[in-house]
Amino acid sequence: MSIINPTRRGLLKTGAVAGAGMAMPLVFTGSAGAYMNEPSGGSVVLGFNVPQTGPYADEGADELRAYELAVEHLNGGGDGGMMNTFSSDALKGNGILGRKVEFVTGDTQTKSDAARASAKSMIEKDGAVMITGGSSSGVAIAVQGLCQDAGVIFMAGLTHSNDTTGKDKKANGFRHFFNGYMSGAALAPVLEKLYGSDRRAYHLTADYTWGWTQQESIAAATEGKGWETVNNVLTPLATTDFSSYVAPVLNSGADVLVLNHYGGNMVNSLTAAVQFGLRDKQVNGKNFEIVVPLYSRLMARGAGANVKGIFGSTNWHWSLTDEGSKAFVKSFGTKYGFPPSQAAHTVYCQTLLYADACERAGTHNPCGVAEALEGYKFSGLGNGDVEYRAEDHQCFKDVLVVKGKENPTSEFDLLEVVEVTPRSQVEYAVDHPMFAGGALGQCNAG
């Protein structure tokens, strides 16, 4: 008697199940090890997913430099950089858990779908055990979601939207960079001191998650100091000529223009505002002012002399004089010939923090790593005393208020630190309305 009794219906069912199984991406099927991409040889692979093309390619290039420097230091090369000043002594310069650190890179193109595709490829084909990077919140949130589903850790790079650790937070995702709320909390008191409490602000806002949450944060913080928000105009991300958005500003009765723009958008909108002569005008009996809540040195270089005297906030700046910052600037500057950007700093920190968490947890298992990072307090990485809050995986640390330097001494000397706003002033409750919705969920080990 044959044990095989094929029927048409049975064949169809078997075919359908087999077809579905083959069509399902490896990323959703788990791995042969105890967790996704468990390293088995003498090396461990990290995935650096940054914009190598597109509008944030310069930020991406600086991030890649910092990643390569971090890998060099983790493997015992170079001068060790901030490993020498980091409060943890778990890192020994022998890779991570004794395995040599290797890396693969992907190009996000500052597009969510391209970023997810490159992250997926690094996880499935290259065996990356951790993904890190980003210079756009939309991209970071998209990749964070993918990493959660795939079962790897995501160490976010430059992402400033409240949503990254707000409504879109994930158990496998961690952010070292500050956010829109923190920018508002740090900037508003300085702006009040400088420009008074009787001001009318006009916001131009990039029309995506980062712009929306930053605008909401800055408007709330300045209104708390007595300012009035007279208008908020959303500008498409692809806009290059902002003249039609800038032209009506003076006629609106506003005496402050807040540019919730980043990268090329900020360079072009600020250029248009300066061309229209806004900074030379008097409105309501006061000098017209411009504010750029999120600054970067790379952006400031693009905007040239237009940034002189304009206030904003930043996560870190190379001119800080603490031992960690000095060590990083020396290490990066010696290798590349120029100082690092805030994007470079945050991704270098994230790589070290991941490696340190693996060492302390004794595993690359995402759940073990997440547990080691949650509530972790550290210092020596350039931002004073820092804590990775367990409830939302957001780092809390001091924030810098900066302004465009009036008399720069070199092409790098574009911003000056006006105030180091203490961490206590930028902290908020986990259930703050701007961060409401969503849940961390459970860590996923693949």
Add this chain to the structure above:
Amino acid sequence: MDIILLQLLNGLDKGSAYALIALGLTLIFGTLGVVNFAHGAIFMIGAFTAVTFSKILSFSFVTLDPTQKNFLGEPLEVKTAYIVHWFGESTGNGLIDWAVPLAILFSIPVMLFVGYAMERGLIKHFYHRPHADQILVTFGLAIVLQEIIKYFFGANPIQTPAPDMFRGSFDFGVLIGYAENAIIYPYWRLVYFVFAGLVIGGVFAFLRYTTFGMVVRAGMADRETVGLLGINIDKRFTIMFGIAAAVAGVAGVMYTPINSPNYHMGMDFLVLSFVVVVVGGMGSLPGAVLAGFLLGILESFASMNQVKVYFPGIDQIIIYLVAIIILLARPRGLMGRAGVMEE
């Protein structure tokens, strides 16, 4: 009313850029019959000739200043432009300040050469190929050119300011009885508008009042007959390609203070400029200019808050919407000639 006047003015400079690019596109299509998708890249290269010229003027030598420190704590490298060293602070810095207008003189020979090399090196091999082939090869060329520019200049926009004397804006509102600051327009954008008018007028005058222009117009109307008269029309058309490149190039040079140049700016203008050419009428030079200004102004109106409240996102599609309406009502475009691309 003041808002309408404001946006009307705003549309002029963008319309000027569209008109200048579309003029070059039409010249190339009208003479060589080539649909040149690399024309936006030529505009971008023009902008980067201004950046390059500005960098040449600012070429510096370095001295060490031990009293100041750099980011590594070493003596600061102080850069002094050769031009300042040779001609003194006032003249040297004045020349650097006027880098953009002066770059026009630098860009014209460069762009003529770029246009000539592009036509002889690549595009002439596609004269007798279908338009689809021409579009593919010129689009590919545009991508190659923008990647080359990105390699040398980076991805971020590069600030290339106008001379200091053109900083600020002119208050039109006060002239016509409105309140202060109600209708303002930057001086440099006025300069750009006037400049565009001069270039467009110059091209029309060149084609109308010179023997060369007369032969080119005759060739555009009937290439075979002009050839039978013993005139080397191909050579003249190649020169026209160079002139079209120079027009786009100087348009790019003067646009740099309006929008800081980046490697992608050509693509930003290219598609819209093609729409301008089609709306104006394929092969019609006055049509290209008219449609350029018309669509530039319409785009400016569409970005008004008062309009976007009722039609969100209208500023992104207005040009295409108007193009559809015009082409439905008048398939040859506003001033298109019969028989062009109708076979």
